[in-house]
Amino acid sequence: MVTGIRPAGPAEALSTPGMRRASLCILAGAASGVAACVLLAALELRREPDPRGIVLGAAGSLFLVVALAGALYRSVMPWPATTGRWLIAGCATAAVLSVPLVGPVGGTPGRAWAFVGAALVGAAPLLLPVRYAVTLMAGTVLVAAATAWWLGGPVRDAVTVTVVLGLTVATWNVLHLWFWTFRAQAREGRDALARLAAAEERLRCARDVYALLANELSALVLKAELASRLALVDGERTRKETAEMRALAAAASARMREAVHGYRSVGLREQAQTVARVLRNAGVRCSVTQPERDLPPALTGPLVSVLREAGAHVLRHDEARWCTIEIVREGSGARLTVVNDGAGDGAPELGGSGLPGLADRLRDAGGTLRTWREDGTFTVEASVRAGGRDSTTAA
CATH class of the missing domain: 1.25.40 (Serine Threonine Protein Phosphatase 5, Tetratricopeptide repeat)
Structure with missing residues (x-):
């Protein structure tokens, strides 16, 4: 019973x-x-x-x-x-x-x-x-x-x-x-909203990758099969097929890098509205402040990753009633600040994946990431500047 x-x-x-x-x-x-x-x-x-x-x-x-x-x-x-x-x-x-x-x-x-x-x-x-x-x-x-x-x-x-x-x-x-x-x-x-948002993002990324690479990978499989059959019969033809395989692999790799770069570096404005919408659906009052003009891709990429992870952190770890998202252009750089109430006790975790794990990768992109708790609020502040290393490493 x-x-x-x-x-x-x-x-x-x-x-x-x-x-x-x-x-x-x-x-x-x-x-x-x-x-x-x-x-x-x-x-x-x-x-x-x-x-x-x-x-x-x-x-x-x-x-x-x-x-x-x-x-x-x-x-x-x-x-x-x-x-x-x-x-x-x-x-x-x-x-x-x-x-x-x-x-x-x-x-x-x-x-x-x-x-x-x-x-x-x-x-x-x-x-x-x-x-x-x-x-x-x-x-x-x-x-x-x-x-x-x-x-x-x-x-x-x-x-x-x-x-x-x-x-x-x-x-x-x-x-x-x-x-x-x-x-x-x-x-x-x-928790269900956070899991659903993450699952939808993974599914969208998987569909994009499949659409980009399906043809190249299928061609690679066929040419590898052909090369294996010709290896002992026609050496010249085998070398030609192998060269085409290398070209296909290089093209697929280039398209993957291009897709990942675009996935990580665009849509900060759209990502901010998406995070705000998810938080509001979860009962969290959310306000967004951002520049009228879009940020350049070199600044957008690292901040998108931080914003996405900060929104997930609000849903998973805190008992937030309100959240503010602020994006500010600072000279040649930009700063993202996410603040929410209902922060739990204890210091933020260090290292590993998720929000804390972004700090090292953001530093590689020429930026900084700070988190702190104060008076029951939790703050995530990420700053990037133009001229840093490739922003895709921060995503």
């Missing part, structure tokens, strides 16, 4: 600071409602004239509070399934034991356990699937009524306390549950 409110893949969903904070907010909200119910039960226990009854009632309440706390924590945090089942079993045991320990105690028979029952009703939506939660809530109300009737207390008061207070706490917890679910779905949507 699956318990808790977490969707599939909890470790991934809680891998960001924002999702961990959301989960802790849900836990705090649930704990506050349960704590209020238990506090009311404790106030009722104070009216018990027998000290032994107070001790037994307090022990039963404390046992249930500890069990509920563990079960609630497991419901919003990634614990092993086996541990979760043990916690739910412990919570059920504590609830059963609380009936004889807490029920008879207090100024009004059954009222103290009515408050305990309200805590169980309020926590049920976070601990169990809907049908089991409804069953638990209905069963708890029946137990509260039966306890009050058996002890000679007011049944209507016990049922009213359990139902009204319990449903109030349950509604409070369900609102937190909806908030957490929407936030998790939004995060999953952002």
Whole structure:
């Protein structure tokens, strides 16, 4: 049986600071409602004239509070399934034991356990699937009524306390549950958009490369087959075919370099609008500031790669609500600045692929790349200048 409110893949969903904070907010909200119910039960226990009854009632309440706390924590945090089942079993045991320990105690028979029952009703939506939660809530109300009737207390008061207070706490917890679910779905949507954008870009590049090289590669295969058949029969013809193969290979290589150079060096304005559109679709407010005239290709190539990776970084690593993209012409060079809020803790990674890995390649192209976090924002700043080395190395 699956318990808790977490969707599939909890470790991934809680891998960001924002999702961990959301989960802790849900836990705090649930704990506050349960704590209020238990506090009311404790106030009722104070009216018990027998000290032994107070001790037994307090022990039963404390046992249930500890069990509920563990079960609630497991419901919003990634614990092993086996541990979760043990916690739910412990919570059920504590609830059963609380009936004889807490029920008879207090100024009004059954009222103290009515408050305990309200805590169980309020926590049920976070601990169990809907049908089991409804069953638990209905069963708890029946137990509260039966306890009050058996002890000679007011049944209507016990049922009213359990139902009204319990449903109030349950509604409070369900609102937190909806908030957490929407936030998790939004995060999953952002990740899906980032993966889709990367997949579309790879597919477009693959189609372009295939269209450029398909004919040359097919001709190379045929001529290689012909040369292998002529090798022992006609040496002169073999040399001719081999020369044509070299020419085809050189042409294919030249076309590949030309295609890659064009792929990397054009479309900074279009890339900025594309990144902004993807971020807006992911719920991030994005503004773009750029020169009226297009930058020369020597400056565009390195900045396109940085802009693309900076946009992916916003989607994958931060909990951004807004992002600004600024492209400025500085004399013979240009500067790209991408700033977003919601930056996580810790310093940016160094080395490797992705945004940090572009620094060395941008330096080879005669530019610089800096990243830093400040006051909850993350900034990517890339500068290039005309006259640097071939800009294609930065892509």
